[in-house]
Amino acid sequence: xxxxxxxRSLPLxxxxxxxxxxxxxxxxxxxxxxxxxxxLACPRDTPRHQMILSALGNALRANRADLNVIxxxxxxxxxxxxxxxxxxxxxxxxxxxxxxxxxSVRLVCEITSPTSATVDWSLKMHAYAQAGIPCYLVAEPxxxxxxxxxLSAQGYVEQSVMQLVRVxxxxx
Amino acid sequence: xxxxxFGRGVPMTExxxxxxxxxxxxxELFDGSLYVTPAPTPRHQHISSELKFALRTAAxxxxxxxxxxxxxRLRPNRIPIPDLVISYKIDFDELVIDAESIVVVCEIxxxxxxxxxxxxxxxYYADAGIRWYLLIEQETGTLQLYELAGRHYTExxxxxxxxxxxxxxxxxxxxxxxxxxxxx
Numbered sequence: 001x002x003x004x005x006x007x008r009s010l011p012l013x014x015x016x017x018x019x020x021x022x023x024x025x026x027x028x029x030x031x032x033x034x035x036x037x038x039x040l041a042c043p044r045d046t047p048r049h050q051m052i053l054s055a056l057g058n059a060l061r062a063n064r065a066d067l068n069v070i071x072x073x074x075x076x077x078x079x080x081x082x083x084x085x086x087x088x089x090x091x092x093x094x095x096x097x098x099x100x101x102x103x104s105v106r107l108v109c110e111i112t113s114p115t116s117a118t119v120d121w122s123l124k125m126h127a128y129a130q131a132g133i134p135c136y137l138v139a140e141p142x143x144x145x146x147x148x149x150x151l152s153a154q155g156y157v158e159q160s161v162m163q164l165v166r167v168x169x170x171x172x
Numbered sequence: 173x174x175x176x177x178f179g180r181g182v183p184m185t186e187x188x189x190x191x192x193x194x195x196x197x198x199x200e201l202f203d204g205s206l207y208v209t210p211a212p213t214p215r216h217q218h219i220s221s222e223l224k225f226a227l228r229t230a231a232x233x234x235x236x237x238x239x240x241x242x243x244x245r246l247r248p249n250r251i252p253i254p255d256l257v258i259s260y261k262i263d264f265d266e267l268v269i270d271a272e273s274i275v276v277v278c279e280i281x282x283x284x285x286x287x288x289x290x291x292x293x294x295x296y297y298a299d300a301g302i303r304w305y306l307l308i309e310q311e312t313g314t315l316q317l318y319e320l321a322g323r324h325y326t327e328x329x330x331x332x333x334x335x336x337x338x339x340x341x342x343x344x345x346x347x348x349x350x351x352x353x354x355x356x
Contacts, residue, residue, distance in 0.1 A: 016210045016284075029181040030206075035287040040242075044181040080284060095276070112295035115183050115204040118299075123292040 016168050022074075022082055031072070034082040043115050045086075048172055052111050052141060054137070055168035057155035059102055060089060060107070067106065068093060075108070076101045077131040083124060086111050087137075109137040129155040139164055141172065186249055190267050198241070201251040202292075209285070212255075215310055215354055219280050220255055222352040224307070230345035231258055236275065243268040244277070246300035252293060255280045258342070271300040275342045278306040294318070298325050304342065313349035 015016050016037030025032060030041040045053070057069050068090045074082045076099040087109040108128050110120040120138060128136050129151055136149040136156050146164045148157035167172050183204025192199055200207045212220075224238050231238050234260050241271050243251050245268045258276040262269050277297050279289040289307060297305050298320060305318040313333040318325035331337040333350040 017208075029307045031181075035207070035288060038207055038285065038288070040205055042205040043183040081287075118203060118295060119205075119292065122295040123287060125289045127287060 001035075012045050016080070019076070019080060019082065019099075033074075034080060037080050040119075046113070048115060048141065049086075049111055051170060051172065052087075052139060053172050054109070056109060056139060057087055059167050060087070060109075060137055067091065070093075070100070070107070073100055073104055074098065075105060075131075077102045078128055081127065081131075083127065085109060085124075085128075102128075102133055105131075105133050107132045107135040107137060109139065111139040111141065113141075125149075125156060152156060183249065186251065186268075187244070189249075189251060190243070198253055200253050201249060202296075204249050207252075208243050209286075212280075213282075216255075216282070217278050218354045219310055219313075220310060223256060223278065223347070226347050226352070227258070227343065227345050230339075230343040234343040236260060236343055237262065239269070244271060244274060245269070246271045246296055250266065250296065250300075252296060254278060254293075254297075271302055276304040276306060277302050278308065280308045280310050282310050291333045292326060298323060308349070313353045315347065315349050 008017065017034060017039050019034065022032070022034045022039070028041070031044060033040045033042065047049055053071055053167045057071055061069050069087065070090060071087050072084055073088065074084050076082055079155045082099060085108045086103050088100065089107040090104045091106060093104050110116070110124060112120050129146060132151065138147045138149070140147065141164065146162040146167050148159045148162070150159050184201060184206060186201065189201040191278075198209045200209075206295055220240055224240060239257050239259065241253050241255060242257065242331060243253055244257060245251050249286050251268060254277045256278040257269065259269055260275070260343060261275045262273050279293060281289045301320065303320050305315040308314070315329075315331040315337050317328045317337065319328045329337060331347070333348055333353065335349070337347045337349070339345045339347070345349075
């Protein structure tokens with residue numbers, strides 16, 4: 001491997017990556033997710049993405065002491081499946097555990113980018129619904145929109161489309 | 173060998189991706205992200221080679237070629253490695269086949285990784301305009317054939333292990349899914 005590619009080595013010898021392997025990775029140069037035994041290493045976020053993320057986090061906080069707004073933590077969606085959503089709102093969790101269980105997640109939010117948009121709209125939309133997360137927010141900076149979806153028996157159903165600038169106060 | 177494949181935190185370009193060369197795992201490029209999956213099981217490889225064998229004569233008669241686990245460029249920086257593809261005549265020394273040369277893409281699905289094949293890749297292949305998508309369940313042998321209709325795939329047929337899939341397009345062949353499976 002060329003040196004530019006090396007962040008941490010994966011404990012893979014062509015075997016499926018387990019949840020334990022995933023947790024052992026610790027900090028990596030890329031954002032890594034575990035999709036059914038395969039590792040997805042995504043680019044880190046741009047400053048634009050981070051500004052939208054923190055503004056959304058503030059907007060969602062809403063003075064609820066019983067809810068935790070957390071950015072960039074691994075969420076256990078099912079066996080061998082761990083995603084790192086941009087933002088979650090969770091009920092009671094153990095803040096020292098490396099993985100948040102999907103059952104305690106009330107809302108999950110992704111901010112799309114050219115590298116993540118298709119995964120956000122297809123794979124994650126499917127997997128978050130399958131994990132039973134009641135609400136999915138998708139922020140689309142390119143079009144300045146914030147979509148909200150609620151879980152139904154058929155998967156997520158769009159509830160509303162908001163102007164991102166009105167929710168975040170950011171005019172990027 | 174333990175490989176050390178990892179994104180370094182910025183989107184990976186096609187050039188960097190192709191420079192990875194041979195790896196023990198399968199590494200795919202999804203819009204600048206790397207997707208690293210384990211080497212396939214013997215069951216998976218058995219099905220793949222049996223399917224290739226079942227289609228080979230018909231493919232050649234139709235002027236088509238079958239490739240197992242090659243790089244396919246769906247668009248810039250989006251290069252998955254489908255289990256099997258059927259293409260028109262291509263440059264056999266190029267590292268990557270462009271989606272325009274591909275008529276059929278096929279994935280062998282295991283219960284544990286179904287979401288990437290049935291959701292993400294189905295979306296990718298449709299978006300790239302590949303006309304046929306064939307899914308094979310590696311436990312049961314069930315074949316699901318999809319054809320592109322506009323921008324999405326529509327299911328054309330479902331063939332169980334003891335049944336026969338009759339293909340007339342893009343090649344003339346019969347596939348018995350049960351024959352693709354390894355012995356019990």
